[in-house]
Amino acid sequence: MTYKSDSHIRNPEDFGKVVVIYGGNSNEREISLESGQSVLSSLKKSGIDAFGWDPNQESIKYILNQDIDRAFIALHGANGEDGRIQGLLDFLNIPFTGSGMFSSAIAMSKVLSKKIFLEHNLPTPKFKVIRTLKDLKKATDIFGFPIVLKPNSEGSSLGMSKISKLNELEDAYKAATEFDDVLLAEEFIQGKEITVTILKNKTLPTIRVKTNRTFYDYFAKYKSNKTEYICPGTSDISEEKIYADIALEAFEALHCRGWGRVDFMCEKNSIPKILEINTVPGMTKKSLVPMSAQCKGINFETLCWTILETSF
Structure with a gap:
């Protein structure tokens, strides 16, 4: 069955049986476990028939024995964001959240992504x-x-x-x-770091990240209590629109779909420059997408529901 990305589902039963895929064996396993468990708990609270699958613990046979209607991908890094799990789900004819196999593979490669950004005249650091x-x-x-x-x-x-x-x-x-x-x-771009969440082809409020570390590294993202998040991250509506427009153009250039996050660096009085696109962003308590959604008045349960609606 194919689902349209702009569909609106009212009843949890209409999602069918949902597998949340998380964990895996990448260097981001720890974060993926946290993301997946948060999503799984949220979907269950919403009355959705959902269960979890960690490919690092159970083989593919585990889901082949299930009558699955949709998949929520919460795998980060290798095998989760690089097109492999997307290709598998396509082969199994299981609709899934996020970008397709080719777009995921391209977005995972910073080099390929930046080459495409340049082909589309989109700003990115040299x-x-x-x-x-x-x-x-x-x-x-x-x-x-x-x-x-x-x-x-x-x-x-x-x-x-x-x-x-x-x-x-x-x-x-x-x-x-x-x-x-x-x-x-x-x-090196000396300036502010801004991130833009995309959900159903629309942008959510920007977030500005401020850290006392050299840059927004793993520790600043997941361990530090001193990292500051400002939402919205821009000073006015016109600046917000600049980020939103570039983010949507970049998303379209890579043929991404459903949901994702576009990260920027911007020097003072300069055009924002795209760092990368994340096709399976984090969904932890400290993750940027839930923060941006909350700034828009979207709680975590509604966010997970809406992302699941994009599965096709």
Whole structure:
């Protein structure tokens, strides 16, 4: 059965049997478990017939033996955001939340995403693909210091570094290559970090993230009590619209669907620059999408229900 992304479902029984997929074996397993358990609990509270599946604990046979009508994907990182689980669900003809296989795979790759952004004349920080330490040294000649180094296909800022001096290159390179063989060096943008949630082809209020750390890293995202979240994150309606318009254009450029999050950096008096698109954003107590929804007056149960409506 195919479901339209703009559908509105009134009765929990109409969703049928729903599997919430979470956990997995990626470096973001811990966060995925928390996201999935929160979503599963919420769907059950709403009266939806839902159960959980952790592919790291149970084989595919576990869901093949179930008469599943829909899937809510809460897998983060490898195997969850890279198109693999989406491809499996397509093969099994099970409607699922979020972007399709190809869009997920592209969004997971920072390099591919940025190339497509540029093809669509969308603003993104200047970058170089890094495969060797020599490549990284060349990038510093182009961008100068500081410079940002990231694994190409990793989330939650894992393996990411801000490099301020030449003698920091090797350690940063080693840290990043623990997560990926292909890296991305970006010009450093000194400014505010803004994130935009997209739900059913519409944007929710922006969030500005402020941290006392070098950047919004894993600790700042999930462990720190000092990270500040300001919603809405912009000063006026016109600025809010600028972020919303660029976010929707980026989402469309990658043919994403359903829901997601677009992250930006913006220097003072400058156009916001797209960092990346997250096709399966976090759904934990500290996650940005639930915060943005709450700012709009959408509680967590309604948010999960609405995301599930987008499954097709």
